[in-house]
Amino acid sequence: MTKGVEGSPVFVSCNQFDSERSTDIYADGVLVRNAYKIYGVGRNRCAILDGLHMTVKKGTIYGLLGASGCGKTTLLSCLIGRRRLNSGDILVFGHEPGSEESGIPGRRVGYMPQELALHGYFTIKETLHYFGRIYNLKAEFIDAQLEFLSKLLDLPPGDRYVKTLSGGQQRRVSFAVALFHEPELLILDEPTVGVDPLLRQSIWNHLVRLSVDHERTVIVTTHYIEEARQANTIGMMRSGRLLAEDSPENLLHSYALRSLEDVFLQLCMKDYSNAEVVNNHENASEVSLEDQQLSGGIDNVGFEPSASQLDISGTPIPRQRNKMTCTLPSLPSDCVSKVVLNQGPGITFMTNARPKEIGLELSDRRTNRNRNSTFFCRHRLGALIQKNFLQMFRNVGLFLFVFLLPANQVILSCLCIGGDLSFLKLAIVNDELDPSQGRVCNYTTTCTYSMFSCRYLRFIENTTIIQVPFQSVAEALDATKRGKVWGVVHFGKDFTDELVVRQADGNYADNETIRASRVAITLDESNQQISLTIKRQLIDAFSDFSKDILAACSYQPMAQSIPVTFLDPIYGERKPSFTEYVTPGVILGIIYFLSVALTSAVFLTERKSGLHDRSIVAGVQMTEYMMAHLVNQLILLLGQTFFVYLFALIVFNTACHGNLALVIFITLLQGLCGMSFGLLVSALCDEETSAIQITLGTNYTNIIMSGMLWPTEAMPTYVRYLAHLMPQTYAMQALRNILGRGWGIGHPKVYMGVVTSLCWIFGLVCLSLIVVRVRKYTG
Ligand SMILES: Nc1ncnc2c1ncn2[C@@H]1O[C@H](COP(=O)(O)OP(=O)(O)OP(=O)(O)O)[C@@H](O)[C@H]1O
Numbered sequence: 001m002t003k004g005v006e007g008s009p010v011f012v013s014c015n016q017f018d019s020e021r022s023t024d025i026y027a028d029g030v031l032v033r034n035a036y037k038i039y040g041v042g043r044n045r046c047a048i049l050d051g052l053h054m055t056v057k058k059g060t061i062y063g064l065l066g067a068s069g070c071g072k073t074t075l076l077s078c079l080i081g082r083r084r085l086n087s088g089d090i091l092v093f094g095h096e097p098g099s100e101e102s103g104i105p106g107r108r109v110g111y112m113p114q115e116l117a118l119h120g121y122f123t124i125k126e127t128l129h130y131f132g133r134i135y136n137l138k139a140e141f142i143d144a145q146l147e148f149l150s151k152l153l154d155l156p157p158g159d160r161y162v163k164t165l166s167g168g169q170q171r172r173v174s175f176a177v178a179l180f181h182e183p184e185l186l187i188l189d190e191p192t193v194g195v196d197p198l199l200r201q202s203i204w205n206h207l208v209r210l211s212v213d214h215e216r217t218v219i220v221t222t223h224y225i226e227e228a229r230q231a232n233t234i235g236m237m238r239s240g241r242l243l244a245e246d247s248p249e250n251l252l253h254s255y256a257l258r259s260l261e262d263v264f265l266q267l268c269m270k271d272y273s274n275a276e277v278v279n280n281h282e283n284a285s286e287v288s289l290e291d292q293q294l295s296g297g298i299d300n301v302g303f304e305p306s307a308s309q310l311d312i313s314g315t316p317i318p319r320q321r322n323k324m325t326c327t328l329p330s331l332p333s334d335c336v337s338k339v340v341l342n343q344g345p346g347i348t349f350m351t352n353a354r355p356k357e358i359g360l361e362l363s364d365r366r367t368n369r370n371r372n373s374t375f376f377c378r379h380r381l382g383a384l385i386q387k388n389f390l391q392m393f394r395n396v397g398l399f400l401f402v403f404l405l406p407a408n409q410v411i412l413s414c415l416c417i418g419g420d421l422s423f424l425k426l427a428i429v430n431d432e433l434d435p436s437q438g439r440v441c442n443y444t445t446t447c448t449y450s451m452f453s454c455r456y457l458r459f460i461e462n463t464t465i466i467q468v469p470f471q472s473v474a475e476a477l478d479a480t481k482r483g484k485v486w487g488v489v490h491f492g493k494d495f496t497d498e499l500v501v502r503q504a505d506g507n508y509a510d511n512e513t514i515r516a517s518r519v520a521i522t523l524d525e526s527n528q529q530i531s532l533t534i535k536r537q538l539i540d541a542f543s544d545f546s547k548d549i550l551a552a553c554s555y556q557p558m559a560q561s562i563p564v565t566f567l568d569p570i571y572g573e574r575k576p577s578f579t580e581y582v583t584p585g586v587i588l589g590i591i592y593f594l595s596v597a598l599t600s601a602v603f604l605t606e607r608k609s610g611l612h613d614r615s616i617v618a619g620v621q622m623t624e625y626m627m628a629h630l631v632n633q634l635i636l637l638l639g640q641t642f643f644v645y646l647f648a649l650i651v652f653n654t655a656c657h658g659n660l661a662l663v664i665f666i667t668l669l670q671g672l673c674g675m676s677f678g679l680l681v682s683a684l685c686d687e688e689t690s691a692i693q694i695t696l697g698t699n700y701t702n703i704i705m706s707g708m709l710w711p712t713e714a715m716p717t718y719v720r721y722l723a724h725l726m727p728q729t730y731a732m733q734a735l736r737n738i739l740g741r742g743w744g745i746g747h748p749k750v751y752m753g754v755v756t757s758l759c760w761i762f763g764l765v766c767l768s769l770i771v772v773r774v775r776k777y778t779g
Contacts, residue, residue, distance in 0.1 A: 029185065029217035030056035030079060035088035037074055037240075048074045049085070050240035056233065058093075059215035061207055063228030063248075065264060066237030072221045073114055075237075076187050079219070080617045081105050084776055092185065106619035107135050110183035112191050116170050117177075117610030119387070120163030121394040124155060124173050127162060128180055133383030134618045135181040149176040152206055154199060168194040175203070177614070186210070188220040192227065204230045225261045236264050243267040376627060380620050384628030388602075392632065402598065403636065406590045407643035413586040414652040418578030421464065421533045425485040427476035428457065428467045431493040439469070447553035449500050452545075453491035456519070459541035459548070465534065480524050486534060487523035492516045571657075571741045583654050584735035585708030587644050588728055591667055592674040593699050594640070595633065599678025600691045602629060607682065622772070630675065637671040657742030662750070666731055666738075669757040673727050676764035683771040702728055730756040 037049035048071045056062040066072050077083040078090055081098035082105075092109075095102035102108070118127055125146065132142040146158060153172040162170060175191050186207070192200045208230060210216040220231070228234050228248065235245045244251060244267055248260060255263045392399050432453045433439040441454035457467060468485055470476035476488040492498065498517035502509045509517075521538060525531045547557040566574070606612040615625070641664055648654045656663065677698070685691040703709065705719070706728040712720050723729050734753025737743040743750050 029058035029060070029093065030054065030062075030219065031089070031091040032075070032079075033089045035075070035078065035090065036086045037071070037078060037083065038086045039074075048240050049078070049088075051088070052237075052241050054235055054242060054245065056217060056219055058217050059211055060232035061211050061218040061220065061230065063231030063234045064219060064221045064237060065225055065228055065234060065260070066221075067268075068223075070237050071240045072237060073189055076111075076189055076219070076221065077613075079104075080109055080111050080187055082613055082617065082776075104185070105617045107181060108183055109185045109187060109617060110178040110181065111614060111617040112174055112178035112186075112188045113610045113614060114189040115610040116162075116174055117614040118162045118170065118174055119391065119609075119611060121161065121391060122387075123159050123161055124165075124176075125158035126390065127173060127177065128158075130383055130387050131177050131180055131618060133386070134380050134615065134620060136377075136379040137181060145180055145182075149179060152202065168196070171195065172199075179206075182214070182216075184216060186216060186218040186220075188218065190221055190223065192222060192224060200224075200227060225264060226259060229260060234260065236267055238268055238271055243271055376621070376624055380624050381628055381631075384615070384620065384624060385631050388628055388632040392636070402594065403639060404643065405594060406587065406640045407647050409586055409590045410583065410644050410648050411651075413582060414579055414648065414654070417582045417586075418580070421530060423466055424464060424530055424534060425466045425468050426534065427470045427479055427485040427488045429470045429473050429476050429488060429490045430454070430457075432491050432495050445548070445552060447549070450496055452496040452499055452549075453519075455548070456542060456545040459544040460537055461541075464537050477522065480522070483524075485524075486527075486530055487521060489538070490520040490522075492518075492520075495519075572655075579652075580654060580740060581711075581736070582709065583648055583652075584739060585706070585728075585732050587648065587667060588670045588732055588735060589699075589703060589706075589708050591637065591640065591644070592670045592677075592702070592728060593695075595637070595671045595674025596678040596681065596695050596699070598633065598636075599629065599675045600681040600685070600695060601678075601688070603679065603682035604685060604688055604691050608686075608688075626679070630672075633671070633675055634668070637668055641667050641671075654739065656739050658738035659744060662745055663735060663738050666734055666753055666757065669754065669761070670728065670731050673731075673757050673760045673764070676761045676768070677727070679768040680764050680771065683768045683775065702726055705729070706732055708732060727757070727760040 032052055032054035035049045035052040035054075036047060038045050038047050040046050050071075052071075052075065054062075054075070064072050064075070074083065078085055079092060079097060081102075084098075090097055092102050092104050095104075097104045119130075122130065128146055128149075129142060132145075137145075149155065150158070153176055155172055155176060156165060156169055162173060165173065171191070171194050175188070178186060178188060178191075192203060195203065204227060207218050207220070211218055211232070218231075220228075222228055232247060233245060234248050234251060236243045236251075244263075246254070251260065251263045252258070255266055257263050257266065430439070430441065430453050432451060433441060441451070441457070443451040443454040443458065445455075460467065467489075468479075470479065470488070473488060473490050476485070476490075479485050480487055492515075494516055498513050502513050502517040505513065519538070519542070523531050523534060543561060546560045550560060551557045568574070569576075572580070603612070606615075612625070616622070644667070645660070645664070649656050649660075678695075681691050681694050685694065705715075705723040706712075706726045707723065708728070712723045712729065715723055730749075731753040734750045737747065737749050745751050745754070
């Protein structure tokens with residue numbers, strides 16, 4: 001158990017293991033042997049760590065120096081277990097990082113990454129309290145540390161938001177986070193950038209105190225070479241290798257130089273010229289070999305690259321070189337030893353020898369990664385959930401927008417989609433009207449056969465269609481072409497008389513009578529919904545008109561109607577509303593989309609800012625991370641779902657004939673499905689822009705193919721099969737069937753919605769975990 005500043009126990013143990021771990025501490029602090037790390041895949045593969053050895057003694061400060069891009073951060077990320085080596089060994093306190101026994105990631109390590117890795121919306125105090133809860137520190141200890149570190153690092157007041165601090169102040173808060181729990185190993189990636197010289201000195205003094213008085217081990221990278229004089233050991237790194245590793249005094253003495261900067265320069269020049277020699281030698285060998293081959297000489301023996309330079313498929317891996325380019329041809333690994341061994345006296349030589357040859361059997365220390373790791377720890381889960389809520393509510397405006405967005409979308413969809421069309425202008429050209437009488441439309445409601453045109457027009461609903469009188473068909477057609485009206489309704493001069501004759505003649509009516517008795521309609525059919533509405537209105541109006549006359553003349557009103565009769569529907573209304581069709585799709589669509597967007601945004605932003613890595617290094621398990629997000633997102637989802645159905649069912653009277661609990665369950669499943677996809681997106685993408693593109697692209701595909709806007713029955717057969725593979729298709733159908741038909745979970749068209757949602761959730765989560773794992777090796 002780690003002791004606090006005043007010697008009191010500061011950690012509340014999460015599991016039994018913590019109290020036992022410290023009894024088995026390997027003598028050396030950190031050992032790295034023959035480390036190879038390769039970034040990228042295929043032609044982009046590039047060796048960043050190139051057979052690197054490093055030895056950090058426990059209780060010392062190790063200064064890792066090197067030019068930008070030489071692989072320092074990569075090495076540190078392997079030490080803390082955030083990246084895996086492609087080959088080679090790392091032991092931290094005698095165990096492989098990432099194993100339960102090493103305690104790393106976890107409390108034993110304090111990590112300050114290069115990026116800020118803090119939440120801008122948190123205050124300094126909230127930031128430190130968050131990590132305090134992650135480490136399960138006692139409240140008194142947290143307060144004591146807050147005070148102590150504020151003084152040491154000259155931090156601004158604790159209630160200041162991190163985003164309002166200057167760059168230097170933010171880095172000091174980041175430094176404070178790394179020191180906060182007094183870890184045994186401190187890994188600091190350029191902690192003194194943006195810090196004034198006085199404060200820099202006090203930071204180094206503190207590091208020295210930690211190493212001397214408290215036996216803490218510190219690995220620190222810096223660009224300020226001279227400040228590293230205060231380190232016990234300096235590792236000078238170039239092109240993924242250590243050129244030298246020794247105390248500052250020995251380095252200066254060996255090279256008879258005054259500054260470490262000069263020593264580093266000399267080592268780099270030596271390395272450069274040696275690499276050139278080897279390169280020239282290699283080229284010369286290639287030429288002579290080619291010559292030999294051309295002249296039918298010897299076989300190409302002994303020029304194969306070493307195993308470490310080959311990927312599984314046998315493709316040579318370019319190694320980073322002096323100018324940090326990955327396009328140069330690689331050196332055989334034995335050349336690396338030649339280059340490094342050719343150095344001044346007194347320096348610890350970096351050889352390519354296997355660990356066993358230098359007296360270490362690292363494999364004995366290998367342990368199963370996270371074999372016994374705690375799946376969930378209450379304090380960490382609590383800290384994460386609290387952080388997520390804090391994050392959520394800090395920006396109240398944004399929170400309310402997101403919270404109410406689904407309900408807002410449902411309101412808009414109920415108001416805007418599927419309603420009855422109104423005020424459609426239609427040109428009426430009525431030649432039955434007498435110009436000498438002022439073309440006045442007079443009609444009676446008795447059994448009189450006159451002015452049928454006017455009597456018919458009376459039955460057209462004037463909220464749906466606005467009748468615009470025109471003098472001639474030509475004028476009316478012109479107005480239609482110019483988009484002033486949606487079509488022309490024309491009555492011939494003798495419309496009433498001819499209609500009466502047509503009724504009287506029945507089957508014997510001649511063509512002229514039929515032509516003169518028709519209501520001739522020419523429509524602008526460019527808008528399907530509008531022309532369908534007009535057609536339906538005009539036909540319904542004629543049916544009502546016929547019934548009116550028949551009734552007035554004491555005939556059976558239904559005698560003239562077509563003998564196709566629609567009886568009461570089994571499900572739904574006689575006049576079904578498109579809104580009822582669209583609403584379930586809109587609900588699931590927006591819930592799914594928001595879940596994808598929020599999850600990918602949260603995970604990606606935290607990963608990019610480094611906060612995710614920092615939390616993981618502090619000991620947070622990926623399962624806890626996901627569970628905390630799940631809890632927050634589910635609470636948000638429940639609230640959103642409540643408001644969505646409140647508006648859809650109560651305010652807009654959308655029918656719900658089935659089990660509302662089942663409706664809510666499917667909605668939540670779709671939210672989870674969206675979260676799982678968001679997880680995959682965040683695992684795949686490095687940038688927000690690519691995440692947005694994937695999210696939007698897949699969302700539009702979903703909208704179009706899942707039957708949200710139009711029934712899947714309208715799709716070509718093969719597209720229909722594809723449509724049913726989409727995550728939302730069955731779920732939407734299930735929701736419609738519950739709401740509109742009242743079907744229960746026992747019906748295949750309902751349980752398929754549940755089953756496919758569960759399958760998608762499972763598949764997407766598995767895929768995300770695979771991607772995360774693969775990227776740990778390749779990125
Ligand atoms: N995820 C990645 N995928 C591909 N290449 C990467 C990745 N991360 C880093 N690199 C490359 O690896 C090389 C080493 O990067 P690294 O961050 O370890 O360097 P560094 O020594 O810490 O540099 P600096 O001092 O500037 O921080 C660089 O060329 C960098 O572009």
